[in-house]
Amino acid sequence: MASPGEAPTGSGKRRPTISDVARAAGVAKSAVSYALNDKPGVSKEKRRHILAVAERIGWQPSSAARALMGTRVGLMGLVLNRPARLLGLEPFYMELISGMQEVLGPLDIALALQIVEAGADELAVYRSWAAKREVDAVVVTDISQRDPRLALLRDLGLPAVVLSPPLAQADPTGFGPPEQASAMPWLWTDDITGMRMALRYLVALGHRRIARVAGISRYLHTTARTTALRQEAARLGLPEPAILTTDYSQEQGADATRSLLIGQPRPTAIIYDNDVMAATALQVARELHLEVPRQLSVIAWDDSMIAHLTAPKLTSIKVDVHAYGMRVASALDGLAEGSLVESGPFGLAGLEVRDSTGAAPAAD
Amino acid sequence: MASPGEAPTGSGKRRPTISDVARAAGVAKSAVSYALNDKPGVSKEKRRHILAVAERIGWQPSSAARALMGTRVGLMGLVLNRPARLLGLEPFYMELISGMQEVLGPLDIALALQIVEAGADELAVYRSWAAKREVDAVVVTDISQRDPRLALLRDLGLPAVVLSPPLAQADPTGFGPPEQASAMPWLWTDDITGMRMALRYLVALGHRRIARVAGISRYLHTTARTTALRQEAARLGLPEPAILTTDYSQEQGADATRSLLIGQPRPTAIIYDNDVMAATALQVARELHLEVPRQLSVIAWDDSMIAHLTAPKLTSIKVDVHAYGMRVASALDGLAEGSLVESGPFGLAGLEVRDSTGAAPAAD
DNA sequence: CTGAAAGCGCTTACAG
DNA sequence: CTGAAAGCGCTTACAG
Numbered sequence: 001m002a003s004p005g006e007a008p009t010g011s012g013k014r015r016p017t018i019s020d021v022a023r024a025a026g027v028a029k030s031a032v033s034y035a036l037n038d039k040p041g042v043s044k045e046k047r048r049h050i051l052a053v054a055e056r057i058g059w060q061p062s063s064a065a066r067a068l069m070g071t072r073v074g075l076m077g078l079v080l081n082r083p084a085r086l087l088g089l090e091p092f093y094m095e096l097i098s099g100m101q102e103v104l105g106p107l108d109i110a111l112a113l114q115i116v117e118a119g120a121d122e123l124a125v126y127r128s129w130a131a132k133r134e135v136d137a138v139v140v141t142d143i144s145q146r147d148p149r150l151a152l153l154r155d156l157g158l159p160a161v162v163l164s165p166p167l168a169q170a171d172p173t174g175f176g177p178p179e180q181a182s183a184m185p186w187l188w189t190d191d192i193t194g195m196r197m198a199l200r201y202l203v204a205l206g207h208r209r210i211a212r213v214a215g216i217s218r219y220l221h222t223t224a225r226t227t228a229l230r231q232e233a234a235r236l237g238l239p240e241p242a243i244l245t246t247d248y249s250q251e252q253g254a255d256a257t258r259s260l261l262i263g264q265p266r267p268t269a270i271i272y273d274n275d276v277m278a279a280t281a282l283q284v285a286r287e288l289h290l291e292v293p294r295q296l297s298v299i300a301w302d303d304s305m306i307a308h309l310t311a312p313k314l315t316s317i318k319v320d321v322h323a324y325g326m327r328v329a330s331a332l333d334g335l336a337e338g339s340l341v342e343s344g345p346f347g348l349a350g351l352e353v354r355d356s357t358g359a360a361p362a363a364d
Numbered sequence: 365m366a367s368p369g370e371a372p373t374g375s376g377k378r379r380p381t382i383s384d385v386a387r388a389a390g391v392a393k394s395a396v397s398y399a400l401n402d403k404p405g406v407s408k409e410k411r412r413h414i415l416a417v418a419e420r421i422g423w424q425p426s427s428a429a430r431a432l433m434g435t436r437v438g439l440m441g442l443v444l445n446r447p448a449r450l451l452g453l454e455p456f457y458m459e460l461i462s463g464m465q466e467v468l469g470p471l472d473i474a475l476a477l478q479i480v481e482a483g484a485d486e487l488a489v490y491r492s493w494a495a496k497r498e499v500d501a502v503v504v505t506d507i508s509q510r511d512p513r514l515a516l517l518r519d520l521g522l523p524a525v526v527l528s529p530p531l532a533q534a535d536p537t538g539f540g541p542p543e544q545a546s547a548m549p550w551l552w553t554d555d556i557t558g559m560r561m562a563l564r565y566l567v568a569l570g571h572r573r574i575a576r577v578a579g580i581s582r583y584l585h586t587t588a589r590t591t592a593l594r595q596e597a598a599r600l601g602l603p604e605p606a607i608l609t610t611d612y613s614q615e616q617g618a619d620a621t622r623s624l625l626i627g628q629p630r631p632t633a634i635i636y637d638n639d640v641m642a643a644t645a646l647q648v649a650r651e652l653h654l655e656v657p658r659q660l661s662v663i664a665w666d667d668s669m670i671a672h673l674t675a676p677k678l679t680s681i682k683v684d685v686h687a688y689g690m691r692v693a694s695a696l697d698g699l700a701e702g703s704l705v706e707s708g709p710f711g712l713a714g715l716e717v718r719d720s721t722g723a724a725p726a727a728d
Numbered sequence: 729c730t731g732a733a734a735g736c737g738c739t740t741a742c743a744g
Numbered sequence: 745c746t747g748a749a750a751g752c753g754c755t756t757a758c759a760g
Contacts (some may be wrong), residue, residue: 015495017737028747033739060495065737067428068752087458094451094458101479110476115465131379131424279673309643311675381753392731397755429753432736
């Protein structure tokens with residue numbers, strides 16, 4: 001047993017290279033390379049033999065050498081630009097990442113994760129990654145109008161999966177989702193269906209004054225949800241819904257809830273953009289002596305485990321984030337392979353009904 | 365504006381190499397390399413000139429070429445081996461990662477994150493990373509007795525930061541924390557203090573029958589907390605505390621709570637190993653018509669935002685995970701630099717008192 | 729202090 | 745199908 005204070009030595013054994021494989025197999029280096037990469041130029045038996053020898057002597061590809069040749073690196077990039085304290089509680093990203101890993105892991109691809117404090121830092125990370133060929137592709141989230149990252153990534157030639165709804169209106173981003181497969185496909189969850197289901201459910205329960213506490217307003221997915229709410233409310237003949245925007249935090253969620261609940265006329269139901277703010281809303285309601293769901297119905301979004309931890313448990317719009325992550329990973333892999341990938345919505349949102357929603361109060 | 369269906373081309377411009385810098389600066393390639401790496405062999409003015417030229421023509425190091433030379437790669441590895449659905453809610457890892465990034469980001473070091481389903485997969489990842497020189501160092505969490513990962517990492521010569529208390533007893537792991545700085549330092553949060561504070565606080569409130577719902581029993585940090593509880597309970601003259609172990613999930617947390625609360629004698633206070641299970645305990649108490657804190661006091665661990673979302677809000681043992689992450693990152697950077705790093709405890713645990721704890725019920 | 733040269737491990741035309 | 749050779753971008757002895 002090595003004495004604990006001793007630095008690991010790397011065992012001293014040199015790792016085998018393709019030259020070693022070639023020597024052991026009695027063939028040329030190039031034959032080994034062809035065999036290992038499944039390229040023409042070697043006979044079936046020779047290929048099998050080479051593979052067996054490589055396996056036997058424990059050859060592993062040098063990702064450094066491969067990267068130098070401009071081939072795939074085996075790393076996908078993800079930059080997160082939300083404050084750490086918000087990320088800590090938003091289960092969304094961890095679930096997205098774990099879904100991605102379910103696909104990337106078996107492919108022996110790791111995720112390079114960077115958390116930054118400012119938009120400029122994020123651009124710098126992309127520049128550096130592109131210049132150093134450090135990742136094969138990246139995934140970009142929280143897209144806003146004319147998002148500068150999209151232009152940069154295009155200019156850098158860094159393949160990217162854009163996680164955002166396309167914004168049905170006349171594509172104000174200028175980089176809107178391509179109709180055909182591209183090296184910068186857009187993928188998004190079906191927020192419109194989620195919003196519609198929530199609204200129709202509330203209306204079926206007799207609610208008419210319905211408000212929304214939204215996330216960061218400049219994100220396209222926030223806009224998409226807002227538009228869906230307005231359109232569906234109009235279609236159902238409801239009064240224009242009050243919509244307040246926040247930064248997704250507990251604090252701003254509580255403030256928005258308070259200002260809605262002390263306003264006139266008071267809404268009988270509020271739809272939130274995440275579970276955290278909806279959970280906080282329950283506390284604000286208690287503080288104002290409003291019973292949930294008797295006097296106020298609350299609908300959350302994401303359906304993370306938080307929705308189960310509150311009292312009452314939260315009715316929540318549900319998205320299968322894990323499966324979404326798997327889809328994103330496949331797209332990344334396709335891009336890294338040099339393929340073009342189709343844009344499109346992902347999955348179906350559902351409504352998970354629990355105890356925070358009920359019939360509208362009689363005295364409307 | 366490029367047509368959206370068009371693949372990015374990489375702009376066609378070749379990125380500048382040190383040869384380009386050498387030509388532009390009118391010096392030899394080696395001079396450029398020395399200047400860029402702060403090594404002797406160039407005069408002060410020449411060094412400055414070279415740096416300026418490199419900057420001007422936009423030179424960026426090729427991490428691939430550097431990795432090929434055996435120098436630092438600029439990637440640290442983190443493998444997570446807990447089920448995805450648990451990771452999604454445990455804010456611990458996201459906060460740890462964000463703390464690490466606060467240090468690694470400015471150093472231009474990314475985190476390679478892998479989520480695996482089985483211990484064998486985790487070992488395979490380390491083998492592959494070591495063989496391919498893909499990361500500079502790794503961080504290992506959730507250490508158990510005679511953890512096979514520690515032996516493997518040592519054999520692979522992969523520098524590692526071990527996140528675990530050392531287990532005061534005669535080091536049954538065989539790889540226990542070295543007394544001096546090493547290439548495999550142990551870092552741990554001060555769980556003993558946290559446990560002691562919680563227990564003393566409960567005793568001050570008049571509690572004597574105190575139970576604990578622990579996490580996974582084979583982890584050393586679980587053992588450390590259990591030992592701290594037993595010792596402190598004995599010191600305070602309390603009856604032997606009941607201790608149930610779980611997998612940290614809501615389900616098992618609820619089951620353990622139920623079995624404690626329907627047992628005889630019923631504990632008047634329970635200490636949980638994370639916030640999630642403590643939050644679930646509130647629901648179980650409600651289900652059994654027990655009022656918190658009047659009839660049952662609940663203490664959580666981690667003090668994540670979940671502790672604020674419940675009703676009543678949770679009293680929680682607090683650890684500054686973000687700062688812990690920063691410390692871990694510094695250790696990783698030191699190891700990657702080839703330095704040996706000191707083992708030791710990190711920070712001070714505290715007790716964040718909220719509404720889930722109160723005086724012990726009179727009818728004891 | 730400088731400059732020419734070899735080499736890290738791999739891939740890929742190229743001539744046989 | 746095979747084998748010798750050049751080259752990816754960098755680092756590092758080595759002789760001047």
